[in-house]
Amino acid sequence: MTRHEDGTVQDALDAYWSARAVDYDAHQVRREGEARVREAWREVWERALPPGPCRVLDVGTGAGGVAHLLAELGHEVVGVDHAEGMLERARSRRPARGTPPTFLHADAVDPGLAAGSFDAVTARHVLWTLREPDRALAGWRRLLRPGGVVVAVDALWYPEGLRPVHEAASGPLDAPMLSTYSDRVLAELPLAQAAGVAEYAALLVRAGFVDVTTEPLTRLHDLDRELGVAPGHRLRQQHRIRGTVPAA
Numbered sequence: 116m117t118r119h120e121d122g123t124v125q126d127a128l129d130a131y132w133s134a135r136a137v138d139y140d141a142h143q144v145r146r147e148g149e150a151r152v153r154e155a156w157r158e159v160w161e162r163a164l165p166p167g168p169c170r171v172l173d174v175g176t177g178a179g180g181v182a183h184l185l186a187e188l189g190h191e192v193v194g195v196d197h198a199e200g201m202l203e204r205a206r207s208r209r210p211a212r213g214t215p216p217t218f219l220h221a222d223a224v225d226p227g228l229a230a231g232s233f234d235a236v237t238a239r240h241v242l243w244t245l246r247e248p249d250r251a252l253a254g255w256r257r258l259l260r261p262g263g264v265v266v267a268v269d270a271l272w273y274p275e276g277l278r279p280v281h282e283a284a285s286g287p288l289d290a291p292m293l294s295t296y297s298d299r300v301l302a303e304l305p306l307a308q309a310a311g312v313a314e315y316a317a318l319l320v321r322a323g324f325v326d327v328t329t330e331p332l333t334r335l336h337d338l339d340r341e342l343g344v345a346p347g348h349r350l351r352q353q354h355r356i357r358g359t360v361p362a363a
């Protein structure tokens with residue numbers, strides 16, 4: 116049995132995200148209601164995806180915010196997540212235009228989809244919470260065609276652990292998050308306490324991606340500073356981490 120198939124930690128993460136889905140979705144819908152925020156995110160993806168309508172796999176899609184935005188931009192999108200509650204929210208949304216994404220229950224580490232069948236894999240705020248981001252990235256590479264790209268957005272969320280972040284954040288402590296992402300669980304998540312974005316980039320390189328770049332998303336940072344971050348969070352610089360599958 117691999118570490119990932121031992122479901123104990125993953126079950127706890129799934130239960131947390133399923134229970135959190137309604138609030139999470141509501142916060143995102145509120146935030147995406149701001150035209151400036153939508154525009155900033157549109158730019159994040161458009162600058163990184165290959166030209167033309169793409170077939171995109173959005174991993175750890177959650178309530179489907181990224182998947183729906185990409186569908187509205189004309190891409191054909193499959194979203195996968197391991198928390199049923201999140202998938203329920205994702206399926207209840209409708210993109211303003213374009214073909215609705217398909218949402219599947221699947222593990223980010225091995226979504227069980229056809230090799231070489233996607234032009235891009237997107238993952239926003241997901242790599243940090245994976246138990247095996249190295250295996251996940253190697254799997255995503257297999258799902259991509261030669262020349263396809265992985266585009267992740269993440270931050271250095273918890274370099275000092277979760278409790279100090281929550282105690283310094285505005286609003287009430289997120290008790291379920293603190294008990295789910297205990298020190299023991301954080302220790303199982305290789306990127307949750309990353310101290311530099313280079314740790315993300317190094318995993319992409321190790322998974323065989325080339326032309327790996329990282330870029331701070333300063334426009335989003337300015338918007339987060341102005342509009343405030345989600346309850347229980349601190350202002351963090353988000354980064355886009357991108358890599359390409361070598362041409363065949």
Ligand SMILES: C[S@@+](CC[C@H](N)C(=O)[O-])C[C@H]1O[C@@H](n2cnc3c(N)ncnc32)[C@H](O)[C@@H]1O
Pocket residue numbers: 125128129132133143174175176177178179180181195196197198201221222223224238239240241244245
């Ligand atoms: C912070 S949320 C991000 C959701 C979404 N990408 C977004 O930006 O709104 C992390 C998501 O990763 C999902 N997740 C965690 N571990 C996973 C796994 N092994 N396979 C698939 N999804 C997973 C959670 O269920 C949750 O929906």
